[in-house]
Amino acid sequence: MRKIFPFLKPYRITVIAALVLMLTELVVELINPLLIAKIIDDGIMKNDINVILTWGVVMIGLSLLAFLSGIINSFYSSHVSQSFGYDVRQALFQKVQSFSFANFNIFPTSSLITRLTNDITQIQNAVFMGLRIMLRAPLLVIGGTVMALFVNWKIALSIVAAIPILLLLLIAAMKKGGKLFRAVQEKLDTVNSVMQENLAGMRLIKAFLRMQHEVKRFTKANRDLRDRTIAGLRLMEMVMPLLLLVMNASLVAILWFGSMEVREGSVQVGEVVAIINYTLRITAAFSILSFIMMVYTRASTSAGRITEVLEAEVDLIELSNVNASKKITDGKIVFNNVSFHYPHTTSPVLRDLSFTVHSGETAAVLGATGSGKTSLFQLIPRLYDVDEGMVEIDNSDIKEMKLDYLRKQIGFVPQEALLFTGSVKENIAWGKETASMEEIIESAKAAQIHETIMKLPKQYETKIGQKGVNLSGGQKQRLSIARALVRKPKLLLLDDSTSALDLKTEARLLESLQNYQCTTLIITQKISTAMEADTILLLEDGKLLVQGSHEELLNSSALYQQIYDSQFGKGRENHVQGAN
Missing domain, CATH: 3.40.50.300 (P-loop containing nucleotide triphosphate hydrolases)
Incomplete structure (x- = not known):
């Protein structure tokens, strides 16, 4: 990915603006459970309508701010990701134009087409997700945990205990997923190769009545792509239920210990509700993380394939002693x-x-x-x-x-x-x-x-x-x-x-x-x-x-x-x- 990141430099101001807007959304999301706790404890439990109305209006105002920040962030994120994809595609195409015939022996045409299209789309999606929610999800996990500990550290310990388990699951799935999605892109190369050959030789295929043979070739390549893609998606989909299982177990623990603390009078109802809110947000963040993990894994694989082309050594280069003024006059x-x-x-x-x-x-x-x-x-x-x-x-x-x-x-x-x-x-x-x-x-x-x-x-x-x-x-x-x-x-x-x-x-x-x-x-x-x-x-x-x-x-x-x-x-x- 390091070879790809420099393409974001021309858009650093827009990137910063998108990140600030994303952080604004995040701050609002972290503050809202505290406001809900205050409304419950100081308003509902004490029958104080003024507290309910005052903090309710504050919550509405903050929600509108987060809404506007989200819309503008989406616009900036789309602009950066599409412009970034345009620049990478342009650089990749220019690199291909500089290739010698020897380079084309290393990178088949079908593979170059996949890299110029599907692979760049994958990293475009990753850039958009990165500016929109990719950073927001881990920050929400960290921020939600910190805020839950701030509200009541005893009840929030179940969240702290669950997070390392969840992180280990995600890291293991990312390592395995990287290999699977690289195989997916290679199988996509094969499908493109078969399709390209068929379209180029359609007249010959019809003349020799080889349609059924070519259909079998394409079916095999298509089946291999399907099977590899299913294997990759299956792995990612398995992670989600495991994440929910662990987080739901944490949620049950919070409700259990929270109810005991409320009965003993050492914890207010609003505090338990706030911690439950943070737990639900962390659960949602981990759900998003599993999706982000799939996007990032595929993008990382695609970035590696694009980098291979960008860093390919072109053996036909001009020598240092080239004579720029030398002209062909006779043609001998x-x-x-x-x-x-x-x-x-x-x-x-x-x-x-x-x-x-x-x-x-x-x-x-x-x-x-x-x-x-x-x-x-x-x-x-x-x-x-x-x-x-x-x-x-x-x-x-x-x-x-x-x-x-x-x-x-x-x-x-x-x-x-x-x-x-x-x-x-x-x-x-x-x-x-x-x-x-x-x-x-x-x-x-x-x-x-x-x-x-x-x-x-x-x-x-x-x-x-x-x-x-x-x-x-x-x-x-x-x-x-x-x-x-x-x-x-x-x-x-x-x-x-x-x-x-x-x-x-x-x-x-x-x-x-x-x-x-x-x-x-x-x-x-x-x-x-x-x-x-x-x-x-x-x-x-x-x-x-x-x-x-x-x-x-x-x-x-x-x-x-x-x-x-x-x-x-x-x-x-x-x-x-x-x-x-």
Whole structure:
């Protein structure tokens, strides 16, 4: 919780005001039994109506004061808890944005969603309860005990004897409850994970008729969450009857000894009534404490989970000797003996990789699945850092470049086209926040998607469904390419981003890319695409097998010849070249 408390500092004045108002309520609640005792002993027992009316009016006035204090306290408590939750959620989201891909391997998406939503809600509730009643309950127990001892310490001893037993019960339940509610949050992560996978793969589930299988998966995850939650709540609910049992036993003892003292004349009736009032208030406070204990236990667990994210070490950071003025001017890319393996794995995906792509060139990257093509791409914008060797741009180590600036100069189109809910224009402008309409249209034309956009109901203002659900695969790919082109990058990385395009559309796209002054790397499985590149990199098992032009590889690489023959057939080289 210590990592979370600093988020309350901006609201310390409001917090103090809420606590003062809560203490006002508490003082009134502690004074009222004394006033009742005075009304009974000096008014009712002596038939003095003036005493009854005078102190009755005082009680009404104090009750109104407590009522107003409670209303204002609730307002302040709500304001602080909601603002506090907003700030924590904002800080948590910004932390997630700073994560490297390695961090996302530690914190699954479903877990991060739970932490950003349910976990923050738990600590918001704890803050509200803390300012509203959490401190009031223990103070009421302490204050009520002290006041009862002040009225008559002999009769009040039964309360003093009961409190240690009650505290031990609460502490034991909190320790056990902490473990149970952490398991609850983890099971909630699992439910979110299953639900997220199902919603993302709904088309596939329906196509393969796997609905019943997925229902069983969700049912199991949901049942586990239910069972864990019931176990936690059952523990907390068991505490309440035990608390009432002990406090009712104290109440019986007070009535027993109080009646004896009254008969002997050593205690007044009002004093016994006052002590009973304090006992009832302490009982109510302990009842609230059991509820508060559940809120606090869940909040403590959630705070720990949030702290894990806030304190997570981001391995991709800028070095102290970063050159803030370094700019990408030419876009020459050099890999010098680069080796790389993913975090928490031992097998390298790239081994001793060395090659050069000169400024303005187009390089096609070919290789079988698992050969390291995408891994190579992820090293250029420093989504991961190399284990050995160096990646250079314009003869400078990319680690010595400012990370934000490096990525702003790169147009990256991932293998899976990802669009956001919003208009076509907003999705393209997502690549460059300040892009004008002319720049958006220019990039759309270059990506061969402008004509398609103009046929949409509202053209560039047409809303795109979540993840582009209302677009075809080729349309989504071309919009993703337009988003990369709108920033006029110095480096353009296309990760198998033309796989859904027909040959004519792809040819027009590659031709239009020639108008951009950038170095282009294209991961592709199509020889027709590779043939248009200035140089071809052929990878196998994380190593560079060979680099050269189409003609050079066709004459020197047996693997490239096999790939070519599988797509065009033997003896068709001259025909294809003639067609070009």
